[in-house]
Amino acid sequence: MVAETGVVLLRPWPLALAVDHALTGAPGDATVAGPTAVLVAAALAGLVLTVLLGVLRMGSDRLAEGTAERVGDDLRRSVFERAMTRSLRWHDTARGGELLSRVTTDVGRVVDGLVALTTTVVPELLLLLGVLVLIATLQLELAAVGLGVVPVLVWLTLDQRRRVRAAETASRAAAGRLATTTQDLVRHVRTVQAFGRIDLARDAFGSVSGSQADADVEAIRTASRWSPLAEGVLAVGTAAVLVVGGSHVLRGDLSVGALLVVIAYLRDLYGPVRSLTRLAGLLARADVSAHRLGDVLSCDDSLPEPVPGPVAPPVRQGISLRGVGFAYRPGADVLRDLDLTVGAGETVCLLGPSGAGKSTVLHLLLRLYDVDRGGILIDGVDVRHCSLASVRSRFAFLPQDPWLLDDTVAANVALGRPGAGRDEIEAACRRARVDEFVDTLPLGLDSRVGEDAVRLSGGQGRRVALARAVVSQAPALLLDEPTASLDDRAAREVVAALAAATRGRAALVVTHDHRVADVADRVVSLRPVRSRAPVPRPAPSRRDREEVAS
């Protein structure tokens, strides 16, 4: 870019040479070779400089844009990784579409800003400096006249930047809402169609799309206001130089060639000023986006863990909750003074009405959230004193809504244990009764399940997720409604599979299904914190029962 700027500064000189020494100079004036040779030399020099400039621009553009794209890639990865490790309390308040819009559009805008900064701002500033020095050496008075307009332009630019920032902030927020709504509607297209509420979806989408368009139009309007004003100011500067410079030429104290060079330099000078001020809008946009990315990157609200973190015990005695209190929102306790123990090798079934906090207990055991009061212990050691990864590695988890990758059945099962062999996957599939339907799939275990497991029934998806928990060698199992959405026969089979899957492990099974309770060693009922009504008695079971007030 420095070389490029040098060539731009040299460019007007062949013209000055031709005008002063071949066209307007006195015959024989300082030229040894004659006017024609000077003209040819000037033309050739102009040609060489132009070609050189083209090559240098190509190189610098490639380098800058390639680098900016790599920076964009790094930035995207960092934002994504940070979002993946941020606390669930943050995710509970954040919106998926908003994050998507930050990872895609905002990173793109920062990349655009970086490209503009490196390919335009830096060379243009260099050029500006070079031109200023050269004009001042040629004719100080002309330089002063030409530069008189620059302070006005600087003031206009700063004012413009402030306005563009405000408009862009509103536009990016609208884009986040649009992404969130689109993602939500597309994800639930089945429900929209089933209820015949395309009109509702259209209205919801139309409203956020319209707000986005309004915010964008306002941002464009704000950005475009600057252009005519700035052009007018620049034209005044050029006209003033022409008049003052022309009078110097008429008086004979400036050559025509020198005046042409000054005017060419002024054009070169105004070019950067013009593009710098135009870029103010683009840079303001990039700045707004950089702040939005900073929101995700800078805040450190991850769960605290000791560094280096001691490894969690191997669940030889069991896991327990001691006097646990927890609320998702301050003042709205979900669990209060909860005591619960699952011994090693014991299967405990957690029953309770909807909303009592059963899934929350599992989330706390996995340390997806930290308890507000009390503690969670593995073999008597508080999980907060162990590394997060080691705590989670002690558990295999089957969530209520198991997440299946858009990959093969085998790959989904293998997610339970990196490096699981084919025979182990097949064995886990047999124990979770996946083998009963997998043969009906076109490629058996190697069939893809589709996005959101659309090619599997709800029950089949749950069995694949159960096989994933089975293949894991974690000493403790946490199962959230393992028989939900299964028909009677499939549910009985899964219950049978559960008995095999939980053998020898500490297992906590959340369920409403009393058949699951039958395979448990102990059944615990959880009462909702605010419920004063008696808890409906669970169906009789051969196992011991206890009731805990959460």
Ligand SMILES: Nc1ncnc2c1ncn2[C@@H]1O[C@H](COP(=O)(O)OP(=O)(O)OP(=O)(O)O)[C@@H](O)[C@H]1O
């Ligand atoms: N992420 C969250 N943010 C705020 N409140 C939440 C969140 N998750 C759950 N809750 C609330 O916490 C309470 C307990 O929820 P939880 O899912 O643990 O109940 P549950 O006993 O598992 O219910 P179900 O049997 O219906 O699955 C509910 O009142 C629920 O509204």
